[in-house]
Amino acid sequence: xxxxxxxIKSGLAQMLKGGxxxxxxxxxxxxxxxxxxxxxxxxxxxxxxxMRKSGKVCRMSDPKMxxxxxxxxxxxxxxxxxxxxxxxxxxxxxLEVDYIDExxxxxxxxxxxxxxKDKFKVPxxxxxxxxxxxxxxxxxxxxxxxxxxxxxxxxxxEAVKHIRRITEEIKACQQLKSEDDIAKVAEEMRVPVxxxxxxxxxxxxxxVNFAAGGVATPADAALLMQLGCDGVxxxxxxxxxxxxxxxxxxxxxxxxxxxxxxxLLEVSSDLGELMGGVSIESISHASNGVRLSEIGW
Amino acid sequence: xSxxxVKTGLAQMLKGGxxxxxxxxxxxxxxxxxxxxxxxxxxxxxxxMRKSGQVCRMSDPRMxxxxxxxxxxxxxxxxxxxxxxxxxxxxxLQVDYIDExxxxxxxxxxxxxxKHNFKVPxxxxxxxxxxxxxxxxxxxxxxxxxxxxxxxxxxEAVKHITKIKAEIQQYKENLKTESDFAAKATELRVPVDxxxxxxxxxxxxxVNFAAGGVATPADAALLMQLGCEGVxxxxxxxxxxxxxxxxxxxxxxxxxxxxxxxLLQISSDLGxxxxxxxxxxxxxxGGKNGARLSEIGW
Numbered sequence: 001x002x003x004x005x006x007x008i009k010s011g012l013a014q015m016l017k018g019g020x021x022x023x024x025x026x027x028x029x030x031x032x033x034x035x036x037x038x039x040x041x042x043x044x045x046x047x048x049x050x051m052r053k054s055g056k057v058c059r060m061s062d063p064k065m066x067x068x069x070x071x072x073x074x075x076x077x078x079x080x081x082x083x084x085x086x087x088x089x090x091x092x093x094x095l096e097v098d099y100i101d102e103x104x105x106x107x108x109x110x111x112x113x114x115x116x117k118d119k120f121k122v123p124x125x126x127x128x129x130x131x132x133x134x135x136x137x138x139x140x141x142x143x144x145x146x147x148x149x150x151x152x153x154x155x156x157x158e159a160v161k162h163i164r165r166i167t168e169e170i171k172a173c174q175q176l177k178s179e180d181d182i183a184k185v186a187e188e189m190r191v192p193v194x195x196x197x198x199x200x201x202x203x204x205x206x207x208v209n210f211a212a213g214g215v216a217t218p219a220d221a222a223l224l225m226q227l228g229c230d231g232v233x234x235x236x237x238x239x240x241x242x243x244x245x246x247x248x249x250x251x252x253x254x255x256x257x258x259x260x261x262x263x264l265l266e267v268s269s270d271l272g273e274l275m276g277g278v279s280i281e282s283i284s285h286a287s288n289g290v291r292l293s294e295i296g297w
Numbered sequence: 298x299s300x301x302x303v304k305t306g307l308a309q310m311l312k313g314g315x316x317x318x319x320x321x322x323x324x325x326x327x328x329x330x331x332x333x334x335x336x337x338x339x340x341x342x343x344x345x346m347r348k349s350g351q352v353c354r355m356s357d358p359r360m361x362x363x364x365x366x367x368x369x370x371x372x373x374x375x376x377x378x379x380x381x382x383x384x385x386x387x388x389x390l391q392v393d394y395i396d397e398x399x400x401x402x403x404x405x406x407x408x409x410x411x412k413h414n415f416k417v418p419x420x421x422x423x424x425x426x427x428x429x430x431x432x433x434x435x436x437x438x439x440x441x442x443x444x445x446x447x448x449x450x451x452x453e454a455v456k457h458i459t460k461i462k463a464e465i466q467q468y469k470e471n472l473k474t475e476s477d478f479a480a481k482a483t484e485l486r487v488p489v490d491x492x493x494x495x496x497x498x499x500x501x502x503x504v505n506f507a508a509g510g511v512a513t514p515a516d517a518a519l520l521m522q523l524g525c526e527g528v529x530x531x532x533x534x535x536x537x538x539x540x541x542x543x544x545x546x547x548x549x550x551x552x553x554x555x556x557x558x559x560l561l562q563i564s565s566d567l568g569x570x571x572x573x574x575x576x577x578x579x580x581x582x583g584g585k586n587g588a589r590l591s592e593i594g595w
Contacts, residue, residue: 153352154351154352155352155402156380156404157379157402157403157404157405157406160379160404160405161405161406161407164405164407164408216352216354217354217355219354219355219380219382219383219386220380220382220404222382223380223381223382223383223404226381226382258382261385261386261388261389262389264382264385264386264389265358265386265389265390268355268357268358268386269357269358269359269362270357270358270359271357274354275352276349276351276352277351277352278350278351278352279350279351279352279353279402280402
């Protein structure tokens with residue numbers, strides 16, 4: 001990867017730190033998100049909760065629709081492409097979106113190769129459920145990582161699992177004594193030794209790591225921040241609730257004041273009907289579709 | 298550890314009492330009047346949560362606050378397993394006890410809340426001795442059985458209290474040497490001292506309440522006779538045709554649990570009780586009626 005480009009791209013992503021990125025499907029929703037203090041919006045044709053239900057192939061959104069959203073707000077706009085679909089990424093780059101999410105929420109276009117992200121000028125965000133997956137994505141050029149919690153469920157437990165696992169794996173690898181041991185783990189993870197070493201030295205990923213998937217309440221956002229996430233993606237949670245403006249503001253506040261219980265109490269009160277969601281346990285049993293975190297590798 | 302003593306001491310004060318699930322201030326007032334020693338403030342009762350299949354979370358603090366203002370007895374509220382931020386929020390709200398509950402959707406499938414980090418006492422569910430001691434070791438000041446909430450079927454709660462008692466008895470007899478104790482403590486993943494105290498006292502170092510599936514005065518008395526120190530009643534009361542009468546009857550039955558004449562008197566003419574759903578039918582439906590709650594938590 002070209003070092004300078006990567007520095008610029010991961011530096012851009014650093015600017016989102018401490019912020020909340022919200023899924024929106026219309027310019028009106030984008031405006032609500034901006035007004036509530038979102039640091040960016042993710043432009044989508046339908047939100048993950050509805051995609052899950054449809055069982056259809058989910059693709060890049062119509063660029064015209066993304067353009068409409070870009071024209072309606074001044075904060076950065078992200079858009080999703082299918083895993084491995086580098087042409088969708090070329091199209092979105094030409095549209096000049098601010099970030100691209102190569103996302104397991106859409107139907108993968110390639111079950112072996114992810115996009116070679118260091119060929120693009122636009123920064124990419126990718127999901128990861130463990131350290132190896134995070135480092136493979138970073139090695140391909142991802143400038144930002146997020147957990148792969150179960151989008152569209154309103155169940156936060158998968159996102160919790162992923163951030164905890166990455167933290168624990170970094171700690172465990174830091175105990176490795178010899179060069180050989182580190183080389184072996186790097187090989188297992190299919191990443192360059194230098195990248196792994198860099199992570200172990202700093203004790204964290206070289207790019208920001210956001211929480212994503214299943215975040216539905218201010219308490220969920222604060223939980224993931226306390227567990228070490230650098231910011232939060234909120235999807236279906238906000239616009240599936242009875243009072244989106246109020247909830248959006250509350251999630252932003254909770255992400256900023258994540259370790260201030262009295263503030264968290266204040267913003268958690270009287271939020272109206274929250275997203276009903278579907279518990280992850282019930283997905284394992286039933287016909288609610290497959291587990292998204294199993295997609296991507 | 299002295300703080301732990303304060304918290305477990307607080308929980309001791311609930312001994313012999315009944316804690317009732319309530320979803321409105323009106324229900325809380327009925328519970329208080331019937332003689333409940335505390336109420337559990339919830340948005341929905343477990344029987345309705347089960348049916349929904351949705352994600353269940355901490356209740357709206359505003360709603361809990363309204364219940365706190367409506368009664369003078371202690372108010373408890375539930376948080377998701379492992380969701381320590383929901384617990385921080387409820388502690389800030391100054392609820393009297395927090396229930397880290399398998400009835401809600403777990404937020405963390407590996408870690409329970411580090412309960413020693415909080416000033417507010419916690420109650421946790423346990424279906425066997427190891428689970429009870431792990432929760433106490435994390436700082437739980439009170440244990441309850443993990444009967445199947447929302448079913449009105451008492452058999453799981455019976456199983457859990459019987460199991461804990463049997464395990465204490467069995468280990469008391471069989472563990473002889475230091476290495477026996479150490480091996481068992483490792484197996485249960487708890488400090489050996491905690492295991493030893495429990496076995497030498499012949500009971501858990503905190504109160505152990507019955508919870509899950511209690512629907513009649515006879516159920517409450519059954520669990521008390523089996524060694525529980527108090528009773529949680531959930532869906533049973535407000536799913537019956539005469540909640541006020543049933544609530545009073547369960548409180549009476551918990552107090553006079555070994556007095557058959559009294560139990561006969563209060564068990565008569567209670568109207569329609571909670572219909573419920575038998576645990577067998579949950580097993581047979583293969584998850585269609587929701588998973589078994591007692592399987593959640595470890």
